[in-house]
Amino acid sequence: MSRVARSLKRMMAIFHARNLEYLRDRASFGWNLVFPVLIVFALALVFSGPQKSIFTVTVTTHANQLELAQFPGIDIQIAEREKALERLSRQQTDLVIEASEKEINYWINQNSAAGAILEKLLRSTETRTLSRGQTDGAAIRYIDWVIPGILGMNVMYSALWGVGYVVVRYRQSGYLRRLKATPLTKFEFLIAQVISRLLVTVVASCIVFAGTHLLLDYKMVGSPGLLLLIALLGGLSMITVGLAIACRTESKEFADGLLNSITFPMLLLSGVWFSLDGSPAWVQGVAQILPLTHILQAARAVMLDNAGLLDISLNLAVLVGFSVVGMLLSTRLFKW
């Protein structure tokens, strides 16, 4: 038997053992599937109804230049043109206005009834020269927007805790010391852990996605294959980060703290529950160094905007970068 074949045999053995452990731990296995499904259903119950019946106008200049601003029931927001038009195409706003002293450029979503009403109102109240643009796109409800967040959050928890915490538990119980006394190498052990957890994370995500998508009506216009690729690379990046945390940690309590110190900022800053569009630039900058941000940006682009591989290539490249650095650090620093 060649050296590579022997190495593969040992890796497969530890991979199989880890899978058995996970599948027989019915409580953890069930929770990994049940928890995200419960959250999805709870949010669907709360947020899947129609949007509030208030008109929203987004302006790229100051609001007091508009006659529309005097009407009650119209919420005026300010945003950059590109962002505003993106929101218009998702019907998160009903009208976009770019006004100067002499003329007004405006855009409506041709699928939006609210947009049509606002256009009539605008034309009847403004004396400036009006120039019309239009976009299309179905309405994005909160449930549509938050589903990628929940799927991403599930990938994060499953990957980070499923590897980070488990490896520290193995070390604390002396199991790693027992493995050290066999021909199994560090690299073989780590790769087996990565593949086993990746399989679990991706399969669980697919089950949660397919199950909830069958029962609930939420938006998914992009390629399922691309979404799978995002789950794979996202899961891989999180797993390797988890391994890097666990590579020398000896106490489960300390591992707990370290993992929490990583997951909490990601939950807050990566856009799981709410958009960071209106947040300060430095917050958005910090968010860009978190792997969950890139998982969610890519997943939302695919699910909501039918983005292609090229559109999300930067996000995927960042996830690959996290995976490579995490794996290198883990292999170099790992202690049995």
Add this chain to the structure above:
Amino acid sequence: MPEVILEVSNLKKSYDNVVAVDGLDFKIKKGQCFGLLGPNGAGKTTTLAMLEGIEIPSEGEIRYKGNFLPRNYQELIGIQFQATALQDFLTPFDNLKLFSNFYDHPSPMGELILKFRLDDFLHRDTRRLSGGQRQRLLLALALVHNPEIVFLDEPTTGLDPRSRRDLWDIVKELKAEGRTLILTTHYMEEAEILCDELLILSVGRTLLEGTPDQLVRNANVDNLDALFLSLTGEDLVKTQEVIT
């Protein structure tokens, strides 16, 4: 004259400023059961870990059949650790299969199951095994690749008398097969029955070395228990001073 299988020269191990093993010299012959004895903190487990290739000595060397430890040393030795956790939710069968796959030429699983009498609890979660069943499984895992040298770190600690005797029978069988056994224990009766040669350690140094008979005779006591009590009592430091 049996071949020397392991030879230890000036073996030392320090952790930060603590000296755990302080210059040991001894030889282990092929096919013998070699006992490492000593009170808690004497350096037995550290010495064993260095012999197992798990810890790297701070100084000194260990030779296998006159040469440096070979690259495939882990294939030549089997280890039963003092307290080994196994993966949760796995059965003895799963564990045997897992550990068999780590080696190129594993023993047939059927033979191991029979030899270590694992069949009654072969498919039970290892967390639900009794102390004796667990030790038999750990011994089977140590023997899964048919090793030449077997390390047994306090194999009967915590077992009831019946399970202890069962394990002694297995150890005697292993000896009869010609394997070299290296054993640590707190039970002097066990050392007297199983070991051909003993090394008694204190604070990382050799206190006494010889066959159980020689040690008892030279100390003019009734048995090893009495000898060990005299060494590990208040007179330990004094005894050590006399010897060194």
